[in-house]
Amino acid sequence: MKMNSTDILYDDVTAIVEGLGPDAQRFAGKTVLLAGGAGFLGRHFIAVFRRLNKDVLSTPCKILSVDNYITGQQLELYESGHHDPNVTDVWADVSAPLPVRHDVHFIIHAAGVASPAYYMKYPLETIESAVQGTKNLLELARKNPAIEGFLFFSSSEIYGDPDPKAIPTPETYHGNVSSVGPRACYDESKRLGETISTIYQQQFNVPVTIVRPFNVFGPGMRHDDRRVIPMFTYEALNGRAIPVHGDGRQTRTFTYITDAISGFFKTLLKGRPGEAYNIGNSNDEVSMTDLAKMYSSVIHGSTVRNIPYPSTYPAGEPQRRCPDLTKAAEHLGYASQIDLQTGLARFVAWARDQESYKDR
Numbered sequence: 001m002k003m004n005s006t007d008i009l010y011d012d013v014t015a016i017v018e019g020l021g022p023d024a025q026r027f028a029g030k031t032v033l034l035a036g037g038a039g040f041l042g043r044h045f046i047a048v049f050r051r052l053n054k055d056v057l058s059t060p061c062k063i064l065s066v067d068n069y070i071t072g073q074q075l076e077l078y079e080s081g082h083h084d085p086n087v088t089d090v091w092a093d094v095s096a097p098l099p100v101r102h103d104v105h106f107i108i109h110a111a112g113v114a115s116p117a118y119y120m121k122y123p124l125e126t127i128e129s130a131v132q133g134t135k136n137l138l139e140l141a142r143k144n145p146a147i148e149g150f151l152f153f154s155s156s157e158i159y160g161d162p163d164p165k166a167i168p169t170p171e172t173y174h175g176n177v178s179s180v181g182p183r184a185c186y187d188e189s190k191r192l193g194e195t196i197s198t199i200y201q202q203q204f205n206v207p208v209t210i211v212r213p214f215n216v217f218g219p220g221m222r223h224d225d226r227r228v229i230p231m232f233t234y235e236a237l238n239g240r241a242i243p244v245h246g247d248g249r250q251t252r253t254f255t256y257i258t259d260a261i262s263g264f265f266k267t268l269l270k271g272r273p274g275e276a277y278n279i280g281n282s283n284d285e286v287s288m289t290d291l292a293k294m295y296s297s298v299i300h301g302s303t304v305r306n307i308p309y310p311s312t313y314p315a316g317e318p319q320r321r322c323p324d325l326t327k328a329a330e331h332l333g334y335a336s337q338i339d340l341q342t343g344l345a346r347f348v349a350w351a352r353d354q355e356s357y358k359d360r
Helices: 005-027 040-055 117-121 123-130 130-140 185-206 228-237 259-271 287-295 326-332 340-352
Strands: 029-035 062-067 088-090 106-109 150-154 208-213 243-247 276-279 303-307
Touching: 005 040, 005 259, 005 340, 029 130, 029 150, 040 062, 040 088, 040 185, 106 123, 106 130, 106 259, 117 123, 117 185, 123 130, 123 185, 130 150, 130 185, 150 185, 150 259, 185 243, 208 259, 228 243, 228 340, 243 287, 259 276, 259 287, 259 326, 287 303, 287 340
Parallel strands: 029 062, 029 106, 062 088, 106 150, 150 208, 208 276, 243 303
Antiparallel strands: none
């Protein structure tokens, strides 16, 4: 049966909630500060917490969503015409201290500028969110005796362009990153954010865990943020050849949103304080040319063309990206469930229903 976008979103959230199992009760009656709540990942977190409040938790959790809306989209806090009293939307920037005056039990620091096109446009804001923003939120956690967990969102970009011997890449790989390259504002600020997080865990016993996501995709992504799957999808749905940068030999593995959010929750609730975890899909490593060719199975008549890298895209793109998930499996019980072909079909089905994915 053909699914519409509403069905897909509902089923995705259901899969995440069911995957939480008994761990979901850790949030009952608690307050969660979610930095970056208006972003792609943040909105999925909020959808999961709302479902938990509706169907799972005997005492609802409170969500304090913080975003400066530099790239995020306005949150919809009404459902069936009723305001959700358990979600508070705060327009604020984590690079300044937040005046939070009540107990916070969990902090999820997902604020940041993740798209290469946007972190080239906002390099200083990218650094401030990952460095000063992280320190401000850690200070809030340190002064909050009720704190149970703090999740810092790093990135697989901290590995840079790995040595071929380090593919799949384990958390112990130290990285191959330029501190002055075109991607440095993102890569190096995430690396420093990890350092700050580790120090706060060691010095002040703040229960910080670090997650390094690998190319997450799914419903809710904007087509104009220039990440590869929404960009390919937008072009193919509008009858244009899919544009592949360069020779198309660069490879990635892609993580569907249900696997990603499930892994993030596991890292928050089960990860060892002060340690970093890869979350991704260690299967289906694919070149960008082959990814583009996969669209022929979900969008009839799609074609592929190679184009030069645009000036808005930072040079120094890693040639390969594939996670070693051994640590996540052993410590967290994490394993990805959705293969690339299945996730791509779900994403395209969602995008077909979106006006923003149609030429205007």
